[in-house]
Amino acid sequence: MRIFVIGAGVSSLAFCSFLDNKNITVLDSNKDSGRKLLATGNGRCNFTNLKLSYENFYSQEKDFVNYSLDNFSNNDLLEYFEYLGIEWTNLPSGRCYPKTMSSQTVKDALMMRANENAKFIFDQKVLDIDFNKKLIITEKNKYKYDLLVIASGGKTLKNSGSDGSIFKILEKHTKIEDMTFGITNFKAKNPLSKKAKGVKVNAKASLKVDGKFIKSSTDDVIFQTYGLTGTAILDLSNLISLALKDGKKVSLDIDFYPEYKKDGLLKKLEEKSKRFPNRNIEELLIGNLDKKLIIDILKRIKINPGKKNISRNDLEKISNILKNLPFDIMDINDKNNAQVTLGGVSCKEIDKKTMKSLKIKDCYFIGEVMDVAGDCGGYNIQWAFSSAKTASEDIRRLNV
Structure with a gap:
């Protein structure tokens, strides 16, 4: 079964690191992965918070985040980083960072793990998706998929690849909540x-x-x-x-x-x-x-x-x-340097226990592309991992 992921940001890398499946292909418009991750926490990568709470997240669908945050909590993420070999530290505020205080450390460790499970194809700008034919159309090629995971991010930090163009494709098929810019x-x-x-x-x-x-x-x-x-x-x-x-x-x-x-x-x-x-x-x-x-x-x-x-x-x-x-x-x-998108794919049209679309067949959403935004302090990377874990577990249950 062919699993395609659109986007090579942190939620995508998390998803690929969780799912032991050799038939995953990741498409991204950039020339490399994790660009936004490198900018996180002023380049230090504040990846979660010891004071994690449901109240740190914003969505039009109340309680949408609860299942995934319970399923893969901040403690689970800390343990997973230790499994990947990433030592970590925290500030009195509860913000957690890699011991190296470098986002590059997290990107490299995640990418090494993701590369064991997935093939990455860069410089592939997605122009359209035919959800009926299960066909992704990029500037350079066409790709058939069986399962699709959309991890394309929001519309902040456009130089990272999150230019919001995916929403023009999606709005014909699922509701998009009004968007604005957060952590700015x-x-x-x-x-x-x-x-x-x-x-x-x-x-x-x-x-x-x-x-x-x-x-x-x-x-x-x-x-x-x-x-x-x-x-x-x-x-x-x-x-x-x-x-x-x-x-x-x-x-x-x-x-x-x-x-x-x-x-x-x-x-x-x-x-x-x-x-x-x-x-x-x-x-x-x-x-x-x-x-x-x-x-x-x-x-x-x-x-x-x-x-x-x-x-x-x-x-x-x-x-x-x-x-x-x-x-x-x-x-x-400064909208260009805002760190998170408020709004996105409506969580009312996503199964919170699987991250599977209720409107688009065989399609999952993870990370910032959804109408979920966390506060400043490591909450958005936590959500990227928690939502990716939920989706990966559902796909694993399909025995693909």
């Missing part, structure tokens, strides 16, 4: 000035949608002339993107001192002001804020940086804005 950075209506560009702080970012608090994340926040980025922003980015797609009002409040309540921070500022009575406000805030941020922060609350004779009211304004610096989020800033 955002434009703000009220960004800080060029002076603050690139300043990184450890802060708490709190997301509000239509004025209602949704979620917060404490980690790096980076100020840019367009708006905001950094790990804390990426952690919230899927929720932000979904809210923007739905036309909702989105804001982020930055708390520079999450370890203090407002009264506690005010008290520290008052003590500092008494200790250094001859300093102006700008000088007083050195040590509390990066110098490149001070002017912007004071401008927001209309206080002259050179002001002396600092009043309690001045310090209250400062403590308030250090606890709550608001940004109105307008749009995704």
Whole structure:
């Protein structure tokens, strides 16, 4: 039985590594495999998370991910990496990486294993699929299949091969949920000035949608002339993107001192002001804020940086804005470098216990091509493996 896989990304490599079948052929438009994998975690490959939860995934079909994540969990993936000979480590946040801190390590180990089970044919852009005749049409050839696994990814990082062209083929045969971009950075209506560009702080970012608090994340926040980025922003980015797609009002409040309540921070500022009575406000805030941020922060609350004779009211304004610096989020800033696609093939038309299409005969979907997106933190690679494991087990049950 001829099994064809479209795409040579991480879900495809996982699938081929799981299924001991010598009649698997993988087609990919690139000249090599795993391009997107190499970019994961800034090239370090954050491949799962010790704090894995169903809540880290987004889909229009509630609970769709649960079966596969239970069937092949983060602990199962860690054990599988050890089986492949990949040593791993984790950060206090729960993010797991190869010991080498290199995505190349993971790609090489997976590719060696996948090559034992599959034949890879590169530079094969899929133009169309005749699902009735079970025929894949590429720019260079035509291929007959018995079972088809679509692992082509979403429409993010187009240079990796995930250009979204597969959806134009699929939309004639199965429902495609509206798509947008996740794990990305955002434009703000009220960004800080060029002076603050690139300043990184450890802060708490709190997301509000239509004025209602949704979620917060404490980690790096980076100020840019367009708006905001950094790990804390990426952690919230899927929720932000979904809210923007739905036309909702989105804001982020930055708390520079999450370890203090407002009264506690005010008290520290008052003590500092008494200790250094001859300093102006700008000088007083050195040590509390990066110098490149001070002017912007004071401008927001209309206080002259050179002001002396600092009043309690001045310090209250400062403590308030250090606890709550608001940004109105307008749009995704860089769609080309977003790391995940929100939306895709509707999970309502996929069997969650097999990954088999309910609309297209003998066709499976795995990975990001489906309407499943994980948070930043290793969740999307976990989903690639979990969904690939589910599909491979169903195909194995067919005794092919």
